[in-house]
Amino acid sequence: MKRLAIAPHRLYFFLGALAVLFLFGWWWFSLYSAHTTDTIPLHGILMPLGIFPLFILGFTFTAGPRWLGVDASDRYFLPTGICYFSGIVLIVAGAALAHAMSTVGFVMMLCAWLSATWRWAGLVRISTIKDKNHPTVLLAAMVGGVLALTAALAWSAGVSSAWIIARQLAFFCFLLPIFLTVCHRMLPFFTSGVLKPYVSWRPYWLLWIWLAGCVILALAGTMAWHLLEGVTASLLALCFALTSWRWGLLASFKNRLLAMLHLSFAWLTVFFALHAATAFGFPLGSASLHALGLGFMATMLVAFVTRVSYGHSGRPLQAGNALWALYLGLHIAALLRVAASVLAISALINISATVWLLLLGCWGGMMLPIYLKARQDGQAG
Secondary structure: OHHHHOOHHHHHHHHHHHHHHHHHHHHHHHHOOOOHHHHHHHHHHHHHHHHOHHHHHHHHHHHHHHHHOOOOOOOOHHHHHHHHHHHHHHHHHHHHOOHHHHHHHHHHHHHHHHHHHHHHHHHHHHOOOOOOHHHHHHHHHHHHHHHHHHHHHHHHOOOOOHHHHHHHHHHHHHHHHHHHHHHHHHHHHHHHOOOOOOOOOOOHHHHHHHHHHHHHHHHHHHHOOHHHHHHHHHHHHHHHHHHHHHOOOOHHHHOHHHHHHHHHHHHHHHHHHHHHHHHOOOOOOOHHHHHHHHHHHHHHHHHHHHHHHHHHOOOOOOOOHHHHHHHHHHHHHHHHHHHHHHHOOHHHHHHHHHHHHHHHHHHHHHHHHHHOOOOOOOOOO
16 A cells, blocks of 8 residues: 555555446436435536546646656655545535435545646646746646635535536636647647657647636536527537547548557547537537536546556556457447436436446456556666
């Protein structure tokens, strides 16, 4: 267990994988209980705020200091990660035992995220590099995470109107901007290391368009400005379709680990198209949000965390047959969940949840031992 304290990605990824299994297991059991409807609002907030942030911190405090050219070799990450994960456990326990426990859990998550945001802000401030665009956007999105967790805490404390604010902030001012920023920086970089010849294309104006769209969707969704929401989502769907093609989706299949990143990125076109259709009045339920949370974010998490974990453990950057089949299975499970909303077939929700839990259990079995062992190449980290 001491190896978890060696590097930020070890602890954060380890706790993140445990959180994934814990939360997907909790939701699976909730679907088969008599009180499923009581847990749906909590599910809508806790799943995004519980599953992704620990992995985000693992990547940010591993790759981020290199982006900034600063030293962050202390063990500041230990109390932050443990506090955030403990908050997740308390929230779920509180849902079954005492609501006050859930409120305390949100307080712990907020305090942990505030600490991580403050730490990242300090690293950005002391950095002397000229181009701080990506790190600064990450900082702004982390502040969005503070706001989302604050709104979630307010909802847990009894302010019912805070739920929609927490959800909009969590997806469009926190998680999606971080995912898009990391994709903008890393996807062309990873691709250029595999495909030859390859011209890396990642203009900043493209990122600014994406981020502006996120802010507009957050505001329009909260205020129910459906026309603005629909037009914005339609334009973004077109933008991401063109970007996916420009970045080399088809060519990426020469390397499965690279193709995993590109296939997940392609879900953004699907998400924004569904989001636009919903805003224009088509009865699609929660199809768009599940295309975002499961189709894009969850599959990208598996692809990205696997790639980073392999790289930082000295393993070959190749996806074997088992990992490739598992990853494709997650896409099928995401499609099932989207179809459940589009077709209004509730049985597909249970099937999708079962497939997700089984496949993520297998993935966790692959990843968790990596963080407890020394690097295969004998290097430190």
